[in-house]
Amino acid sequence: MVSLGAGGGNSPGRQAGPGIGGCHCSKTRVSSPLYRMDEESPDGLLFKDHDxxxxxxxxxxxxxxxxxxxxxxxxxxxxxxxxxxxxxxxxxxxxxxxxxxxxxxxxxxxxxxxxxxxxxxxxxxxxxxxxxxxxxxxxxxxxxxxxxxxxxxxxxxxxxxxxxxxLTPSNCLGMIRLSEILSCETLKKKSREVALKYFPEVASSADLRELCALELRDYLGDDELCGEEEKVFEALMVWVKHDLEARKRYVQELFKQVRLQYVHPAFFYHFIASDALLQTSPACQAILETAKRQVFSLYGTSAPDLKPLCHVPPRNSYQDFLILLGGRKDSQQTTRDVLLYNGQTSQWQDLAKLPTRLYKASAVTLHRNIYVIGGMAVRSGKSLACPNVYIFSLKLNQWRLGEPMLVARYSHRSAARKNFIFSIGGLGDRQEFIGSMERYDSICNVWERMASMPVGVLHPAVAVKDQRLYLFGGEDIMQNPVRLVQVYHISRNTWFKMETRMIKNVCAPAVVLGERIVIVGGYTRRILAYDPKSNKFVKCADMKDRRMHHGATVIRNKLYVTGGRRLTSDCSIEDSDAFDCYDPETDTWTSQGQLPHKLFDHACLTLQCIPHTSTFP
Incomplete structure (x- = not known):
């Protein structure tokens, strides 16, 4: 007889007999595909039949x-x-x-x-x-x-x-209606995400034309909508004209959802400002006049009877991309490479190459495009200063030829302000010094001569803040540093200059960081922040190396510095592949790794764009 009570058990060396179903009553476990004893307690075993x-x-x-x-x-x-x-x-x-x-x-x-x-x-x-x-x-x-x-x-x-x-772009709006009928929030949320992410495809669907005014206003006003403002305007007008008599009374309210600050000026003037339907609405006309004066006018004047155009941030779908282009690669000849840095993956991506090799061209971003201006090109075995302008679209990953400058130049500086690009100084075909400045009007697609800088300099640091363009330092024709700040008043087309002992930079970039202009190195490790309102300089944390011919740009209020050439402790010059970040809040530098290769005399730019979704997964 086998005892199952407390303190009972088999005597040593004696085997217990089989229990019911062949399960031994000792501590030996019998595995079974049908059941198992999962938990042991002081009073026995808890049996669980999971099937x-x-x-x-x-x-x-x-x-x-x-x-x-x-x-x-x-x-x-x-x-x-x-x-x-x-x-x-x-x-x-x-x-x-x-x-x-x-x-x-x-x-x-x-x-x-x-x-x-x-x-x-x-x-x-x-x-x-x-x-x-x-x-x-x-x-x-x-x-x-x-x-x-x-x-x-x-x-x-x-x-x-x-x-x-x-879900597809062609059925997502119908799915939103279905989700509302069935009270299915998960389907509604996912359908709306698709509708916003693939807006250009959805905007051309018949379902968009069937939305009511409130639905369309909610859709076009969403910060997550992935589409350029030009597409938002076009979608609005297609919807209105689908049933003009019934819908034209909604034009004023719906037009407010178009963020005019981010519309290309040429599109604004040729398609929006001249639209006959908008002209019939006094309220829309007032919005257009305000936009013309505050957003698209270089001078920023506004009539007293017009309300200021409220500031609306770009939609969340816009992303800032760091772009490197041209320059000298690994001490070799000038490269045509264009590189994009993905901050989320810390990876570099090759983009469409520059159409030609350009030595010491300048580059700016304007209207979600990159403009590469001038430079020295090799033609028929000869090096010649080039007046050409090449325009790059990140969305299309393509280059096209723009309107050429009036004067061929290289080693010059360029800066953008609203709808205009300013190109300043440089050298000509015979390496002659050019003190002139010209301005490109992106609305009229023309270049025009502007007032020349007071003192001709090469390789200054250049930045635009509010209504003024600033040139810091640089070098004269004898390659001596120039201790000047030269300021161009944009609306007046006039210059003035200020002497300062704080400036001694050559071949250094300048960027606007918050309310200050930051001059980054230039044969020095020093970082200077200039406050235009107080006309004072403040020293920031030094870079690790004495640097020149490098690039600099700002993304999300942080300064990124790329490549260049550095002076070693024994005053020799080395090319650099360094990639560093400066945080103004902590006044500290951190390394972001290395560039794909050593690079100097390149353009380093921030391009704001909506990532292109060419196919639906």
Whole structure:
């Protein structure tokens, strides 16, 4: 006899006999595919049969199929399905209320269900008895409606997940309407994400033209919309003209959703400002006049009777990309490479190469494009100063030829302000010193001569802040540092100069960082921040090396410095592949790694753009 009480057990060397089902009563575990003892307690073992419930459902489904112990027929029109009341009541609150309350269905042999077809009824019953259902494109909608009506939330979400997997730009607006009818928030959220992310494709769909005014306003005003403002305006006008008489009264309210600050000026003047429908609305005309004077005018004047155009940030879909282009690579000849840095992955990506090799060209960003201006090019074996302008679109990853400058120049400096580009100084074909400045008007697509700088310099640090263009330092024709700040008043087309002992930079970039202009190195490690309002310089944390011919740009209020040449402790010159970041809040530098190769005399720019989604995954 085997004792199972406390302190009982087999004597040493004696084997216990088999228990019920072949399970020994010693501490030896017997593994089984059907059950296992998971938890040991002072009073024994807790037995868990993990397949019991699924086996029970299978047995119940077998009884149902053979009409054994079934006590109700649920019907869809003339179609009847025998079931067990207790199984249905256990599966959903809907059937629990039907069969466990004082409704007449609780005692009827047949229960007629409205709003469901026979095929869907079969699928619901199969789900109740097996926990399985096959969702297809043809059956998903009636199945989802039935899951909502009979209160099967997991089946409802499974149908929602299936529909989400079928989303495309052509059907997402229809899916939003469907999600509202079915009160499905997960489907609505995903459909809206697709509609916003693939806005250009969605804007051309017939579904957009069927939106009501409030829906369109909510859609076009969303910060997450991935599309240029030109596309937003075009979508608005297509919607209005689809039913002009009924919809023209909404033009004023909907036009406010177009963020005019980020529209290309040529598009603004040629398509928006001249639109006949907008001209019929006094309120729209006032918005246009304000935009003309405050956004697209270089002089920023505003009439006293016009309300200021409220500042609206760019949509969240815009991203800042760091771009490097041209320069001298690994001490070799001038490169045509164009590189994009992805801050999220810390990876460099090759873009379309420059159309030609340009030595000491200048480059700026304007209207989501890069303008590469002038430089020295080799033609027929001769090096010649070039007046050409090449324009790069990140969205298309393509270059095109722009309007050439009036004067061919290289080793010059360029800066952009609103709709204009200023190109200053440099050298000509015969290496003659050029003190002139010219300005490009992107609206009229012309270059025009402006006032020349007071003192001709090469390689100054250049930046634009508010209504003024600043030239810091540089060198004269004898390569001596010039301790000057030369300031150009843009609206007056006049210059003035200030002497200062703080300036001694050559071949250094300058950037606008917050309210200050930062001069980055230039044969020195020193970083100077200039406050135009107080006309004072402040020293920032030094760079690690004495640096020149490097690039610098600002992304999200941080300064990034790339490549260049550095002076070693023994005054020799080395090319650099350094990639560093300065944080003005902490006044500290951190390394971002290395460039793909050593590089100097290159352009380093920040380009704000919406990533192009050419295909829907």
């Amino acid at each position: 019991f419930s699924s086996n029970l459902l299978k047995q119940l489904n077998g009884l149902r199929q053979n009409r054994i112990l079934t006590d109700v027929n649920i019907c869809a029109s003339a179609w009847e399905v025998p079931c067990h009341r207790n199984v249905l009541a256990s599966s959903s609150p809907y059937f629990r209320a039907m069969f466990c309350s004082n409704f007449r269905e609780s005692s009827e042999a047949k229960v007629q269900l409205k709003g469901i077809d026979p095929t869907t009824l079969d699928q619901i019953v199969l789900y109740v008895y097996t926990g399985e259902v096959h969702i297809t494109a043809e059956r998903v909608l009636p199945l989802m409606e039935a899951a909502s009506m009979f209160q099967y939330p997991k089946l409802f979400e499974a149908c929602s997940s299936y529909l989400q997997s079928q």
